[in-house]
Amino acid sequence: MALRVFTLLLPATALLVGAFLVLTPVSQWSAAQQETLTFVPYLLAGITGFLGYSFKRSRILLVAINLGAAYFLIQNNLQSSLARPDNYVLYSIISLLLPINIALIALFDERGVFTPIGIARIVFVSLGYLIAYLLMLSGQLGYWLTGLPMSMIEMAIYDTYLSEAAAIVFIICLIPVILSLLLRKTHTDAGLLASLIAALAMLVWFDRPLISPLFVSAALVALAISVVQNSYSMAFIDELTAIPGRRALNDKLSTLGRRYTIAMLDIDHFKKFNDTYGHDTGDQVLRMVAAKINNIGGAGKAFRYGGEEFAVVFAGKNEREALTYLEEVREIIANYPMAIRSEERPEDKDTGRQLRSGQKGREHVQVTISIGVSEKDETHNNPEAVMKTADQALYAAKKAGRNCSVASHQPRPVKKPSKPRRSKIDFVKA
Numbered sequence: 001m002a003l004r005v006f007t008l009l010l011p012a013t014a015l016l017v018g019a020f021l022v023l024t025p026v027s028q029w030s031a032a033q034q035e036t037l038t039f040v041p042y043l044l045a046g047i048t049g050f051l052g053y054s055f056k057r058s059r060i061l062l063v064a065i066n067l068g069a070a071y072f073l074i075q076n077n078l079q080s081s082l083a084r085p086d087n088y089v090l091y092s093i094i095s096l097l098l099p100i101n102i103a104l105i106a107l108f109d110e111r112g113v114f115t116p117i118g119i120a121r122i123v124f125v126s127l128g129y130l131i132a133y134l135l136m137l138s139g140q141l142g143y144w145l146t147g148l149p150m151s152m153i154e155m156a157i158y159d160t161y162l163s164e165a166a167a168i169v170f171i172i173c174l175i176p177v178i179l180s181l182l183l184r185k186t187h188t189d190a191g192l193l194a195s196l197i198a199a200l201a202m203l204v205w206f207d208r209p210l211i212s213p214l215f216v217s218a219a220l221v222a223l224a225i226s227v228v229q230n231s232y233s234m235a236f237i238d239e240l241t242a243i244p245g246r247r248a249l250n251d252k253l254s255t256l257g258r259r260y261t262i263a264m265l266d267i268d269h270f271k272k273f274n275d276t277y278g279h280d281t282g283d284q285v286l287r288m289v290a291a292k293i294n295n296i297g298g299a300g301k302a303f304r305y306g307g308e309e310f311a312v313v314f315a316g317k318n319e320r321e322a323l324t325y326l327e328e329v330r331e332i333i334a335n336y337p338m339a340i341r342s343e344e345r346p347e348d349k350d351t352g353r354q355l356r357s358g359q360k361g362r363e364h365v366q367v368t369i370s371i372g373v374s375e376k377d378e379t380h381n382n383p384e385a386v387m388k389t390a391d392q393a394l395y396a397a398k399k400a401g402r403n404c405s406v407a408s409h410q411p412r413p414v415k416k417p418s419k420p421r422r423s424k425i426d427f428v429k430a
């Protein structure tokens with residue numbers, strides 16, 4: 001899980017670090033260049049918001065509005081000293097609206113933009129900024145200063161402008177944003193966390209020249225990237241196993257060169273497994289098997305072909321070379337004791353008795369896979385033909401007793417199945 005979250009956060013982290021690193025060089029740009037830079041966030045807010053709308057990522061659209069509106073107020077009303085009462089009140093309002101809106105957006109589910117709830121959310125996110133803007137225009141904001149709590153008036157936490165109250169709000173708002181990322185593990189949630197951190201950095205170092213255009217731009221680009229990554233995942237990554245799916249396999253097959261090997265892998269007696277332990281435990285097994293296959297050596301690329309069938313493509317390798325890695329992964333899976341929760345007791349009485357005699361609470365099951373493998377040669381000289389022969393070899397592996405690999409050029413199992421699984425089906429790990 002940690003690796004997945006780390007991968008999700010990688011582009012956003014790179015962007016924020018990049019924005020921080022260019023702060024000093026950018027402040028040495030000419031006045032005209034700096035002026036141009038201040039328009040970039042508007043453009044990015046428009047593009048990101050449009051992407052969010054087009055790809056039905058309403059939360060992305062809402063954050064783009066949130067960042068865009070805050071940036072508009074900063075650029076138009078906060079380019080003079082924060083010692084002015086109205087400026088400080090506006091700064092304080094922005095430092096509360098930004099994190100609170102992001103935290104609420106993190107809690108929202110995805111909804112259509114032009115639905116009553118979608119429109120209500122857009123109004124809600126924009127309203128605070130609109131009211132603040134109108135009050136600022138009327139010159140009344142400064143009068144509020146006397147009404148603000150002391151913790152907001154104290155200008156500094158150490159040497160930053162952020163008030164203690166705003167700092168506490170930021171910390172509280174981090175909780176739903178981080179929880180949403182850990183639970184949903186989506187690119188959108190990674191973009192939301194990046195936006196919150198960018199907002200915090202911008203407000204903490206508020207007096208640094210061009211901090212707002214740079215950090216708002218970094219957050220908006222991170223959000224736009226998250227939309228693209230999300231669409232890629234939906235199209236190419238299998239949702240259940242989180243490894244590339246059939247479409248990604250077709251893509252890979254179209255790029256193969258002169259030498260390659262394709263393997264087809266299938267979980268043995270998976271129907272019986274599902275019937276015995278239930279579909280949810282079956283899904284758990286599929287994820288475990290996919291994870292092991294995905295870690296295969298020899299630069300093999302794993303795909304979920306469909307159902308309980310997987311494909312591994314070895315570019316630049318022959319059958320013999322690929323078999324070393326495939327046999328390795330077959331044995332890893334065969335020897336892996338998968339713990340299942342005790343409430344997932346099998347319906348089958350015999351298996352249940354065997355399970356109960358094992359470790360209480362942590363029952364272990366074990367599955368095996370069969371493998372068919374084939375390389376490109378003169379007769380099978382395109383990926384479709386190679387896959388077909390790999391499939392025939394897989395059928396031969398099933399007939400030979402399962403839990404073994406068969407190569408198309410050598411139609412006997414590479415290694416005799418240590419535990420043939422033709423008739424007696426037993427998933428319980430001894």
Ligand SMILES: Nc1nc2c(ncn2[C@@H]2O[C@H](COP(=O)(O)OP(=O)(O)OP(=O)(O)O)[C@@H](O)[C@H]2O)c(=O)[nH]1
Pocket residue numbers: 240266267268269270271272274278279280281282283286306307308398402
């Ligand atoms: N839990 C779960 N089961 C799935 C999924 N996709 C396919 N299956 C099941 O996989 C089973 C495949 O069964 P079969 O094709 O008959 O093959 P098998 O039982 O594995 O037998 P052999 O391949 O001959 O060893 C079916 O029961 C499907 O319902 C899935 O996403 N989740």
